[in-house]
Amino acid sequence: MHAILIGAGVGGLTAALALSRRGVSVTVLERSPVLGEVGAGVQLGPNATRLLFDLGLESALRTAAFEPEAAEIRSGQTGALRLRNRLGARAVDRWGAPYLQIHRADLQKTLIQALEAAPGVGLRLGADVHDLRQDDTGVEVGLATGETLRGDIAIGCDGLRSEVRSRLFGKDAATFTGQVAWRAVVRADQLPMGLVRPVAAVWTGAGKHCVHYFVKSGRAVNFIGVVERDWRVESWSEVGSPEDLVADFAGWPEPVQAICRAAESPFRWALYDRPPLARWSVGRISLLGDACHPMLPFLAQGAAMAIEDAAVLAHKVAGAPDPVAALSAYEAARKPRTSRVQAASRFNARLFHLPGPAGAAAFAAAGLADLLTPGGAASRFDWLYGYKAP
Numbered sequence: 001m002h003a004i005l006i007g008a009g010v011g012g013l014t015a016a017l018a019l020s021r022r023g024v025s026v027t028v029l030e031r032s033p034v035l036g037e038v039g040a041g042v043q044l045g046p047n048a049t050r051l052l053f054d055l056g057l058e059s060a061l062r063t064a065a066f067e068p069e070a071a072e073i074r075s076g077q078t079g080a081l082r083l084r085n086r087l088g089a090r091a092v093d094r095w096g097a098p099y100l101q102i103h104r105a106d107l108q109k110t111l112i113q114a115l116e117a118a119p120g121v122g123l124r125l126g127a128d129v130h131d132l133r134q135d136d137t138g139v140e141v142g143l144a145t146g147e148t149l150r151g152d153i154a155i156g157c158d159g160l161r162s163e164v165r166s167r168l169f170g171k172d173a174a175t176f177t178g179q180v181a182w183r184a185v186v187r188a189d190q191l192p193m194g195l196v197r198p199v200a201a202v203w204t205g206a207g208k209h210c211v212h213y214f215v216k217s218g219r220a221v222n223f224i225g226v227v228e229r230d231w232r233v234e235s236w237s238e239v240g241s242p243e244d245l246v247a248d249f250a251g252w253p254e255p256v257q258a259i260c261r262a263a264e265s266p267f268r269w270a271l272y273d274r275p276p277l278a279r280w281s282v283g284r285i286s287l288l289g290d291a292c293h294p295m296l297p298f299l300a301q302g303a304a305m306a307i308e309d310a311a312v313l314a315h316k317v318a319g320a321p322d323p324v325a326a327l328s329a330y331e332a333a334r335k336p337r338t339s340r341v342q343a344a345s346r347f348n349a350r351l352f353h354l355p356g357p358a359g360a361a362a363f364a365a366a367g368l369a370d371l372l373t374p375g376g377a378a379s380r381f382d383w384l385y386g387y388k389a390p
């Protein structure tokens with residue numbers, strides 16, 4: 001079995017490693033001539049860290065990442081605690097793996113180092129995929145240079161604006177959410193000592209919310225602030241004005257304001273919503289990660305879902321006598337779960353932006369439910385973090 005993976009983001013790199021570990025030979029084709037990573041953090045729930053640890057990455061990830069003691073939701077107006085879910089050792093006890101927060105560059109570096117030592121993996125940079133064909137015996141992937149590669153299956157791991165998805169199913173129906181996400185990474189030593197707590201912090205308010213957490217073993221803080229605004233550029237590389245960021249969170253609790261003041265070159269990203277696809281696969285070609293289930297970032301699970309996809313894909317494909325049936329089985333195993341996570345992310349988008357009394361009431365109801373449920377707040381996340389991909 002030879003798999004061609006199109007795209008070397010978190011999903012493509014993890015899939016390459018997972019397939020190689022199961023004896024499948026892989027070529028990864030990445031459009032960019034260099035594997036630079038945007039300066040941003042990513043949260044990895046226990047559902048994702050468990051799988052990355054299974055691939056042998058525990059020590060490297062633990063060294064580079066930060067392990068928060070809890071996730072806390074607070075009012076952006078008063079600072080009052082609304083919900084708290086203990087993480088740290090509690091996450092390991094309950095879900096069998098830690099909750100980690102990591103800079104994307106560190107995650108990418110960890111995956112690439114592991115791939116360099118993995119048998120049967122070729123990574124080609126500057127390989128822009130322009131054409132895809134298949135017949136009963138295999139797939140043909142055409143590059144912009146005119147070169148053609150042949151394999152048994154091809155997987156589009158090519159992100160939000162997937163070329164492979166458009167070729168299989170036509171253009172997607174992306175709808176602007178009316179929300180724009182700020183993102184910035186700030187050095188921890190630029191902030192007053194002890195001001196930012198070692199938690200995954202979510203601050204909610206009318207029409208806006210923000211999230212911050214440590215990365216780089218506590219040496220930097222990743223910030224994401226989401227505001228409702230009509231500005232529609234969906235890109236990781238759009239620079240915003242530091243003054244506008246400070247103004248958006250003026251009057252919010254001091255940790256939020258201090259991070260915003262320290263953010264020297266914040267970026268902006270317009271959030272678009274895309275409904276679940278009816279199908280992911282056609283014959284020997286399928287999709288993985290944002291290419292098939294792009295999601296809003298309000299459950300911090302986009303990369304985690306790509307990592308789960310990678311593990312399930314490798315499990316279904318390795319040793320399978322019929323590649324078409326294997327890709328159908330992969331899709332059937334993954335689609336219900338990723339659709340549920342897409343819906344839960346969308347729900348949080350509304351919850352986090354409810355105005356004062358409505359927001360307070362919604363969180364009070366959730367807090368009461370937590371008190372009445374065995375396992376408390378943690379039990380709300382069992383379906384998400386406790387998932388064991390085969």
Ligand SMILES: Cc1cc2nc3c(=O)[nH]c(=O)nc-3n(C[C@H](O)[C@H](O)[C@H](O)COP(=O)(O)OP(=O)(O)OC[C@H]3O[C@@H](n4cnc5c(N)ncnc54)[C@H](O)[C@@H]3O)c2cc1C
Binds near residue numbers: 127160224300
């Ligand atoms: C503000 C924000 C915060 C987020 N926070 C989190 C979080 O905390 N936790 C989490 O789990 N997720 C988070 N996410 C989501 C996460 O970033 C994505 O879900 C994840 O990166 C998707 O990985 P991927 O490999 O599917 O796609 P990508 O990382 O987008 O990779 C796609 C790759 O394909 C390449 N490519 C594209 N077209 C071609 C082509 N034609 N030929 C060859 N190569 C091609 C691209 O260059 C790219 O390298 C967040 C997202 C946003 C916007």
